[in-house]
Amino acid sequence: MSVAVRVIPCLDVDAGRVVKGVNFENLRDAGDPVELAGRYDGQGADELTFLDVTASSGDRETTYDVVGRTAEQVFIPLTVGGGVRTVADVDRLLRAGADKVGINTGAIARPQVIAEIADRFGSQVLVLSADVRRSQHGNFEVTTHGGLKSTDLDAIEWCSRAAQLGVGEILLNSMDADGTKAGFDLELIRAVRAEVDVPIVASGGAGRVEDFVAAVDAGADAVLAASVFHFGELTVGQVKDALRSAGHEVR
Amino acid sequence: MKKVVVFDYGSGNVRSVVRMLERVGADVTLTADHDAALAADGLYVPGVGAFHACMTGLLAAGGREVIAERIASGRPVLGVCVGFQVLFDGSTEPTTLQPPPPGLGHFVGVVDRLQAPVVPHMGWSLVQAPEESTLLAGVADERFYFVHSYAASQLLASRVAGYPLVTTAEHGGAFVAAVEDGPLTGTQFHPEKSGDAGAQLVANWLRSL
Numbered sequence: 175m176s177v178a179v180r181v182i183p184c185l186d187v188d189a190g191r192v193v194k195g196v197n198f199e200n201l202r203d204a205g206d207p208v209e210l211a212g213r214y215d216g217q218g219a220d221e222l223t224f225l226d227v228t229a230s231s232g233d234r235e236t237t238y239d240v241v242g243r244t245a246e247q248v249f250i251p252l253t254v255g256g257g258v259r260t261v262a263d264v265d266r267l268l269r270a271g272a273d274k275v276g277i278n279t280g281a282i283a284r285p286q287v288i289a290e291i292a293d294r295f296g297s298q299v300l301v302l303s304a305d306v307r308r309s310q311h312g313n314f315e316v317t318t319h320g321g322l323k324s325t326d327l328d329a330i331e332w333c334s335r336a337a338q339l340g341v342g343e344i345l346l347n348s349m350d351a352d353g354t355k356a357g358f359d360l361e362l363i364r365a366v367r368a369e370v371d372v373p374i375v376a377s378g379g380a381g382r383v384e385d386f387v388a389a390v391d392a393g394a395d396a397v398l399a400a401s402v403f404h405f406g407e408l409t410v411g412q413v414k415d416a417l418r419s420a421g422h423e424v425r
Numbered sequence: 426m427k428k429v430v431v432f433d434y435g436s437g438n439v440r441s442v443v444r445m446l447e448r449v450g451a452d453v454t455l456t457a458d459h460d461a462a463l464a465a466d467g468l469y470v471p472g473v474g475a476f477h478a479c480m481t482g483l484l485a486a487g488g489r490e491v492i493a494e495r496i497a498s499g500r501p502v503l504g505v506c507v508g509f510q511v512l513f514d515g516s517t518e519p520t521t522l523q524p525p526p527p528g529l530g531h532f533v534g535v536v537d538r539l540q541a542p543v544v545p546h547m548g549w550s551l552v553q554a555p556e557e558s559t560l561l562a563g564v565a566d567e568r569f570y571f572v573h574s575y576a577a578s579q580l581l582a583s584r585v586a587g588y589p590l591v592t593t594a595e596h597g598g599a600f601v602a603a604v605e606d607g608p609l610t611g612t613q614f615h616p617e618k619s620g621d622a623g624a625q626l627v628a629n630w631l632r633s634l
Binding site: 177215245293298 | 619
């Protein structure tokens, strides 16, 4: 009788369309976000994540509109990330229909914003979105700007600190695995699991149903994927069947 | 059409609550107006965030009086998540507020931190409902969406009708997932985010009004 492993389709939204690339480059169109959200809800998705990958604030309004229209018809939790820097940004997203808000660059720039948001809305609304890659020094490092810029932050230490400051969940995205369909970075999941006790959402690298099972075995509480769902290679139901067969509880 | 007021005291994502109530056929108003809240067939008390911050907002909006008056006259109230927790005596959740405001005290018990390897409890869990539950009729075997770090580990007693039906769930240990006691109903999980099962539960409550 434990909490079910969540299977979460991720919609990267740019100017009102879902896009997907490999290692955050070569973006291609993957459809209408509201329509996709409805399809995944029908497949049994446990939650949906929208990542606003646009740079301009004008397009950000479009993303808010997409979230609002999705929330009108889909009755599962919605997480929205992208461009969140202040308590006011979180407030706007929650009002637009988000249940949880992802923060990445904004928290790296000013970690205290995590505590400010958690104080106002509670830890459960705040997800640390960590874009992580292996560095030349052999450790995991946090990157920003879609993996383009490295930071001096060790990923494991950063996740741990963010959890102490008040994030309620960690969306752990492997930049090395992203879009490769070669499987999640299990070593990364294990390393973060050993240090934090908030839920971990594994992201980046999903290709086959076995990959999702391996991520959960490594310590993930939820598994997230984009292109394998968008392009019809896997359904949410197939992933859940594999998890169930492996002895994990699913909804 | 049953009239439901969603009590608007500045708490979280109420848009989903309104949409879910509309989906199951309620005539919904989002307001903190006392006359409207007293006159409605049902009052829905949402709650997201920290216990004491929610409690402070609820008190400032006159929620204590509205809820008490409705219960006294047997008119249904549904509290959800922190809107459920505030119905208990209090919470051990840390706060900078001194003194920390107590809860409304309709249910005897204290809201305490979950003891589990992974907290918050975030996701879909099964519940154990009593057979007589009308709230969970038809959905007692379904999973509901929880997102919380605190919960009442038990309901010691009720100061309402006195015959509370308690539904439990587990995360680390057992905790109170829902209570039905005369006019007062509460759920720790979020029916408005629990898909079709949540819709059925809200429809069950609406039918009972």
